[in-house]
Amino acid sequence: MANSVLDPLSRRYRFVGSSLATVVYIFLLAPVVVTIPMAFGPTNALEFPPSTYSLDLFRILFTSDSWLLPLYTSLKVAIFSTCAALFVGLPSAYWIARYEFLGKLLISGVLISPLVIPAIVSGLGIYLYFAYIRIGGTTLSLVLGHVMVTLPYVIVMIIAGVQKLDRNLEFGAELMGANPIRMFFTVVIPELVPSLISAAFFAFLLSFDEVIISWFLTGSDTVTLPVKMYSALEWEVSPVIAAVSALLTALSLLACIVTIGLRKSSGEEVS
Amino acid sequence: MHGRNASNGEAIALRGISKAFGSVTVLKDTELTVNKSEFLTLLGPSGSGKTTLLNLISGAIAPSSGEILLAGRDITRMPPRERGIGMVFQNYALMPHMTVFENVAYPLRARREPSEAIRRKVLDALDRVGLNGFDDRKPRQLSGGQQQRVGIARCIVYSPAIIMMDEPLGALDKNLREQMQTEIKRLHHELGTTIIYVTHDQEEALNMSDRICLMKNGEIAQLGTPDELYFRPNSRFVAEFIGESNLLPGKSIAANSVAIDEAEAVIAPSSERGLGSDVLVMVRPEKMHICAPDADPPAGHNVLRGVVEAISFIGGMTRITVKTAHGVSVTAKIISGPACTRPELGSAAKLSWSPTESVVLNG
Amino acid sequence: MNRSIDLKVQSLFMSPAALVAAGIILPPLCYVLITSFQGDTGPLSAYKLIVESSLFRQTLATTLGVASISSVLSLILGYIVALHLARQHPNRRTVLMVLILLPFWTSILVKCFAFTIILGRHGIINNLLSWASGFDVQLPLVLNRVGLFVGMTNFLVPLVVLPVLASLLAIDSTLYRAASVMGAKPARMFWTVTVPLSVPGVVAGLLSVFVMSLGAFVIPALLGGPQDQMLSNLVDFYNRQVLDWPKASAISVILLALASIFIVPMALWRRRKI
Numbered sequence: 044m045a046n047s048v049l050d051p052l053s054r055r056y057r058f059v060g061s062s063l064a065t066v067v068y069i070f071l072l073a074p075v076v077v078t079i080p081m082a083f084g085p086t087n088a089l090e091f092p093p094s095t096y097s098l099d100l101f102r103i104l105f106t107s108d109s110w111l112l113p114l115y116t117s118l119k120v121a122i123f124s125t126c127a128a129l130f131v132g133l134p135s136a137y138w139i140a141r142y143e144f145l146g147k148l149l150i151s152g153v154l155i156s157p158l159v160i161p162a163i164v165s166g167l168g169i170y171l172y173f174a175y176i177r178i179g180g181t182t183l184s185l186v187l188g189h190v191m192v193t194l195p196y197v198i199v200m201i202i203a204g205v206q207k208l209d210r211n212l213e214f215g216a217e218l219m220g221a222n223p224i225r226m227f228f229t230v231v232i233p234e235l236v237p238s239l240i241s242a243a244f245f246a247f248l249l250s251f252d253e254v255i256i257s258w259f260l261t262g263s264d265t266v267t268l269p270v271k272m273y274s275a276l277e278w279e280v281s282p283v284i285a286a287v288s289a290l291l292t293a294l295s296l297l298a299c300i301v302t303i304g305l306r307k308s309s310g311e312e313v314s
Numbered sequence: 315m316h317g318r319n320a321s322n323g324e325a326i327a328l329r330g331i332s333k334a335f336g337s338v339t340v341l342k343d344t345e346l347t348v349n350k351s352e353f354l355t356l357l358g359p360s361g362s363g364k365t366t367l368l369n370l371i372s373g374a375i376a377p378s379s380g381e382i383l384l385a386g387r388d389i390t391r392m393p394p395r396e397r398g399i400g401m402v403f404q405n406y407a408l409m410p411h412m413t414v415f416e417n418v419a420y421p422l423r424a425r426r427e428p429s430e431a432i433r434r435k436v437l438d439a440l441d442r443v444g445l446n447g448f449d450d451r452k453p454r455q456l457s458g459g460q461q462q463r464v465g466i467a468r469c470i471v472y473s474p475a476i477i478m479m480d481e482p483l484g485a486l487d488k489n490l491r492e493q494m495q496t497e498i499k500r501l502h503h504e505l506g507t508t509i510i511y512v513t514h515d516q517e518e519a520l521n522m523s524d525r526i527c528l529m530k531n532g533e534i535a536q537l538g539t540p541d542e543l544y545f546r547p548n549s550r551f552v553a554e555f556i557g558e559s560n561l562l563p564g565k566s567i568a569a570n571s572v573a574i575d576e577a578e579a580v581i582a583p584s585s586e587r588g589l590g591s592d593v594l595v596m597v598r599p600e601k602m603h604i605c606a607p608d609a610d611p612p613a614g615h616n617v618l619r620g621v622v623e624a625i626s627f628i629g630g631m632t633r634i635t636v637k638t639a640h641g642v643s644v645t646a647k648i649i650s651g652p653a654c655t656r657p658e659l660g661s662a663a664k665l666s667w668s669p670t671e672s673v674v675l676n677g
Numbered sequence: 678m679n680r681s682i683d684l685k686v687q688s689l690f691m692s693p694a695a696l697v698a699a700g701i702i703l704p705p706l707c708y709v710l711i712t713s714f715q716g717d718t719g720p721l722s723a724y725k726l727i728v729e730s731s732l733f734r735q736t737l738a739t740t741l742g743v744a745s746i747s748s749v750l751s752l753i754l755g756y757i758v759a760l761h762l763a764r765q766h767p768n769r770r771t772v773l774m775v776l777i778l779l780p781f782w783t784s785i786l787v788k789c790f791a792f793t794i795i796l797g798r799h800g801i802i803n804n805l806l807s808w809a810s811g812f813d814v815q816l817p818l819v820l821n822r823v824g825l826f827v828g829m830t831n832f833l834v835p836l837v838v839l840p841v842l843a844s845l846l847a848i849d850s851t852l853y854r855a856a857s858v859m860g861a862k863p864a865r866m867f868w869t870v871t872v873p874l875s876v877p878g879v880v881a882g883l884l885s886v887f888v889m890s891l892g893a894f895v896i897p898a899l900l901g902g903p904q905d906q907m908l909s910n911l912v913d914f915y916n917r918q919v920l921d922w923p924k925a926s927a928i929s930v931i932l933l934a935l936a937s938i939f940i941v942p943m944a945l946w947r948r949r950k951i
């Protein structure tokens with residue numbers, strides 16, 4: 044095997060490399076990990092490590108309207124915008140991946156653009172636009188704004204999924220007499236399930252964590268959890284934020300595990 | 315279908331079909347007619363346009379020019395699903411999320427047939443390809459050969475007018491391939507469907523086809539029965555692509571004779587080539603006779619003399635290469651016998667063949 | 678393939694996306710552009726006032742400086758991690774990838790909150806230092822440049838790791854064997870094989886990270902001090918405090934133009950790779 048004869052020199056390099064990498068891993072993970080014990084700390088002080096442990100912060104989070112309503116708004120917006128992004132993204136991503144057509148570059152460029160346009164620009168623009176068409180501050184405006192942000196990711200992920208499919212499967216189905224719609228539902232969608240699940244997870248999480256666009260779009264009764272958290276961090280750092288953070292981290296961990304699990308299971312099917 | 319249309323036994327006809335991708339023409343102005351119930355094989359080297367031709371017929375790509383007639387009807391602009399053509403793919407292209415039964419039922423469901431009829435037809439099709447009792451399995455639980463049988467069952471179940479197969483046995487090993495060849499031939503015989511088959515295995519083509527369409531660089535090099543292609547090739551390319559051949563360069567010196575090596579006049583079938591033009595005389599190695607330099611070859615044979623240059627024993631046949639005085643290597647293939655019956659390496663030998671067994675080709 | 682596309686089916690598949698593109702994605706950009714020309718004293722007045730203001734100039738300089746330095750920092754850290762991941766056995770790599778993906782998926786607010794805890798005056802770092810030194814250490818680590826760089830780098834590293842790792846994994850491993858058979862020492866192999874062949878990933882990562890950091894908003898607001906505000910924060914300031922939308926829009930247009938200088942090569946680079 045290639046790695047059986049390591050000369051001392053390269054072993055030393057490896058050791059240095061691994062040590063440096065470990066430091067970076069710690070740096071990356073520290074902010075994720077720190078919030079967990081804090082979430083179980085006391086309600087009157089932010090300290091690490093907490094002097095006492097309890098579930099009080101979660102109790103406050105789940106009983107006070109000032110946190111519960113944003114949580115509820117965020118869930119609602121995330122669910123609706125994820126569904127909408129999938130509904131829009133699935134057929135268009137399939138078509139973009141499979142066919143050449145007039146204006147393809149233009150429309151795919153526009154759809155992908157929110158990925159690279161600074162969020163503050165989109166946020167300000169959508170604020171001005173929605174104020175003009177008088178839907179600013181509504182849940183609908185949040186859902187639409189979040190569709191704009193999540194759609195590019197959904198499209199990119201589904202295009203990657205479609206490119207891995209065997210084209211003959213789709214063509215064979217059409218040759219056997221299936222019309223394009225029937226073919227899409229009986230061949231493409233079942234084959235795309237893993238990509239769809241990870242796209243949905245990603246879109247949900249993205250919407251649930253979205254700050255900047257929401258910062259421009261929330262009205263007084265449609266404050267999302269991240270916006271609430273952002274203002275709380277800006278003005279008075281309340282210990283409840285630790286509980287919210289732990290909740291968000293748990294959600295990220297779940298999404299992360301699902302993604303890796305899906306990638307692994309689909310990878311195993313290939314080999 | 316019932317002989318009442320004007321096409322008169324024509325299953326499919328390509329009229330002046332060509333295909334260009336951008337500025338590259340991959341199929342040149344092609345005329346091709348496939349008869350009803352015919353087994354036609356498209357044979358040719360990689361990149362010669364076989365798949366392109368199939369894709370044009372199935373509708374996977376649109377032709378740059380020309381028209382395609384299916385049983386006399388113009389289908390050039392018709393979407394694939396309305397053409398009523400079946401296709402078997404090299405990589406099977408079975409739906410991995412469906413059972414064997416659902417895979418075979420797919421075309422019938424697309425046609426909204428009643429479920430009772432679907433069940434009956436699917437089981438019948440699976441029976442025909444020898445997959446009784448496999449209906450509940452998923453494709454990945456089957457071997458390659460079994461998967462391709464499902465691919466075939468999925469085609470025959472809806473009785474398409476034409477079934478196209480693009481290297482259907484390409485992914486199988488040799489023994490299985492021969493067994494499947496026999497089965498496909500049997501199915502063709504039983505069902506009488508028109509089959510257009512793509513392969514680049516010439517033995518497969520010779521074994522299975524009614525006619526072979528040999529392609530080269532996006533053109534038909536020769537279209538004919540296996541016999542015609544083997545014994546009457548029309549060009550050097552065909553002679554070399556199918557089977558082994560000796561190609562002896564010479565000059566046409568009379569209506570029916572060719573001078574090889576400017577020394578020996580050889581009688582060859584008459585050709586219309588002008589006197590003095592360069593030609594090739596093609597003789598199949600198994601039609602070459604070899605005998606000792608002092609023996610007499612059969613009467614009327616052409617004769618070349620030379621020295622045995624190589625002998626290779628390849629089982630049932632032995633290949634003997636003789637180099638003539640003018641440096642042309644000629645190979646004879648004879649039925650193997652014990653070593654003592656073979657000429658010795660380096661010894662002189664006489665090669666001979668009957669003029670009727672040779673073909674004159676353009677040089 | 679260029680089979681004739683059924684236009685009816687195409688409109689069925691593409692119309693929701695076309696609607697979103699024309700109804701949600703494009704109008705905001707148009708509104709920003711139009712509003713930016715609606716200054717009080719003529720179409721270009723907002724731009725003129727902005728470009729002349731020292732606040733804008735200073736913020737622009739901060740933005741470019743912070744974006745460049747944090748991009749380079751994250752490239753260095755990201756490269757170390759990508760190199761380490763690329764050398765692992767695939768199974769182990771999948772496990773280690775969690776260490777990159779989890780921060781990648783974690784809300785930026787969670788990270789900012791955590792860094793105020795870690796870097797604060799009575800935060801974890803200062804507590805550790807006090808405990809180790811015996812003095813009461815209160816280093817200012819947050820709400821200043823230091824906090825901003827820590828937060829930015831932490832946020833950007835996963836974005837560098839993914840493209841760099843992809844290009845490292847694409848290097849044919851026989852190259853390393855060939856180089857070592859020819860007598861190359863590890864350091865030489867690194868500079869002659871690894872580094873040149875990972876350039877595509879590095880360029881892709883660096884460009885995307887730089888564009889991302891140009892538009893940073895949350896991290897400067899929560900971890901930076903008043904001197905460390907970037908263009909996005911200035912847009913928010915004009916929009917929320919000053920209520921001067923033409924100026925807010927003009928800054929947005931300038932920011933977008935600035936980002937486009939890097940977005941365009943990024944898009945071309947990506948297309949070339951495909």
Ligand SMILES: Nc1ncnc2c1ncn2[C@@H]1O[C@H](COP(=O)(O)OP(=O)(O)OP(=O)(O)O)[C@@H](O)[C@H]1O
Pocket residue numbers: 335338340358359360361362363364365366367514678
């Ligand atoms: N979509 C395409 N765009 C451009 N060129 C193409 C395309 N499809 C095929 N070609 C070219 O057309 C030529 C014929 O290809 P085709 O697939 O028909 O060959 P083939 O005879 O089936 O070869 P093989 O035996 O390798 O399958 C090739 O040179 C190929 O490169």
Ligand SMILES: [Mg+2]
Pocket residue numbers: 364365366
């Ligand atoms: Mg082919």
